[in-house]
Amino acid sequence: MARSYPVNHWYAIATSAELTEKPLARTICNTPIVMFRDKAGAVAVLEDICPHRKAPLSSGFVVDGAIECGYHGAQFDAHGRCIHIPSQDVIPPRGMTVTRFPALERHDMIFAWIGDDKRATPDGIPDIWSANTYADWTAVHGYHHVKANYLLVLDNLADLTHLAFVHRSTIGASGRTGWFNNPLRVTIEGDRVHSSRTMRDISPSGFMLMTSRFAPTDKIDRFQTSDFFAPAFFTVVLGGEHAGTHEEMQRPHHIVLNSVTPETEETSHYFWSVCRTVALDDQHITDEMYRLTRLAFDEDADMLERQQQAIRADRSGRPLMNFQGDQGGAAMRKVIARLIEAETEEQAA
Numbered sequence: 001m002a003r004s005y006p007v008n009h010w011y012a013i014a015t016s017a018e019l020t021e022k023p024l025a026r027t028i029c030n031t032p033i034v035m036f037r038d039k040a041g042a043v044a045v046l047e048d049i050c051p052h053r054k055a056p057l058s059s060g061f062v063v064d065g066a067i068e069c070g071y072h073g074a075q076f077d078a079h080g081r082c083i084h085i086p087s088q089d090v091i092p093p094r095g096m097t098v099t100r101f102p103a104l105e106r107h108d109m110i111f112a113w114i115g116d117d118k119r120a121t122p123d124g125i126p127d128i129w130s131a132n133t134y135a136d137w138t139a140v141h142g143y144h145h146v147k148a149n150y151l152l153v154l155d156n157l158a159d160l161t162h163l164a165f166v167h168r169s170t171i172g173a174s175g176r177t178g179w180f181n182n183p184l185r186v187t188i189e190g191d192r193v194h195s196s197r198t199m200r201d202i203s204p205s206g207f208m209l210m211t212s213r214f215a216p217t218d219k220i221d222r223f224q225t226s227d228f229f230a231p232a233f234f235t236v237v238l239g240g241e242h243a244g245t246h247e248e249m250q251r252p253h254h255i256v257l258n259s260v261t262p263e264t265e266e267t268s269h270y271f272w273s274v275c276r277t278v279a280l281d282d283q284h285i286t287d288e289m290y291r292l293t294r295l296a297f298d299e300d301a302d303m304l305e306r307q308q309q310a311i312r313a314d315r316s317g318r319p320l321m322n323f324q325g326d327q328g329g330a331a332m333r334k335v336i337a338r339l340i341e342a343e344t345e346e347q348a349a
């Protein structure tokens with residue numbers, strides 16, 4: 001089966017908080033990897049297989065910044081070189097190395113490059129994660145393992161008309177007509193898809209009421225802008241101004257940062273943050289934002305997993321269809337298809 005994702009790109013593989021003193025195993029783009037911190041605290045990412053008898057390295061321990069296989073104790077440094085074999089005091093046999101993947105840690109997120117490592121450049125990660133660590137923002141982070149292809153997760157982010165249905169009892173209760181009556185304006189710039197929607201003279205969202213940015217009786221103009229950075233990063237910026245007072249969003253109310261990493265063709269790692277600019281020190285609001293976002297993304301994951309099962313069982317061969325609201329998602333899939341095609345052509349050349 002053809003791959004649905006390009007490989008010569010950075011993908012998020014963990015949050016910084018997840019990587020403690022133990023090795024952390026994950027499958028990224030169908031490749032089992034193990035991450036750990038070297039002596040200096042830098043993230044190392046290796047293929048999760050020991051060349052000796054092919055036990056997973058993640059079954060072992062981190063010893064002095066190296067990873068020790070849990071089976072016979074061979075140790076590998078951050079470059080994947082074997083530096084110690086307990087049962088023999090000689091140079092390791094030829095080929096006793098593990099594939100190492102380029103890794104970067106930024107703004108509380110860890111990224112890895114699974115494709116051709118010679119092409120990995122640090123500037124390939126869009127600087128969207130800074131809101132995670134800005135002093136004048138408060139962020140909550142979460143992770144969902146979703147049993148659905150990553151494109152389905154990205155579709156879900158690109159088409160927020162699902163709010164009124166999937167989230168009817170949680171975050172989607174307000175503003176139903178706002179999402180339907182105000183189509184997205186979508187533009188593609190290179191590997192980036194920008195979309196925006198303005199909803200005039202409607203009620204504030206639940207989150208805006210929670211932070212007391214607006215009163216329940218207020219009528220506001222709500223602004224939503226989204227940016228997709230191929231192949232796997234997606235930001236949604238949400239804000240509002242008193243109705244009729246401003247043409248554009250003056251300052252976002254909150255931003256949802258998303259990173260969707262293919263695990264296999266039918267499963268994904270979904271990392272998200274919600275960062276707000278208001279009521280920064282209110283712990284109750286922080287807790288509620290986490291709880292409600294988690295709840296809403298649970299609802300999304302539930303729908304996406306059912307959708308993946310239905311797609312797996314489907315024998316019709318019919319493609320997915322697009323509504324007007326899929327404009328952003330369709331543009332996003334077009335960019336990804338172009339990147340995959342370019343990689344396939346390069347490999348064939």
Ligand code: FES
Pocket residue numbers: 050051052053054055069070071072073074
């Ligand atoms: S399998 Fe790893 S040291 Fe033997």
Ligand SMILES: [Fe+2]
Pocket residue numbers: 156162163166167296297300
């Ligand atoms: Fe959703």
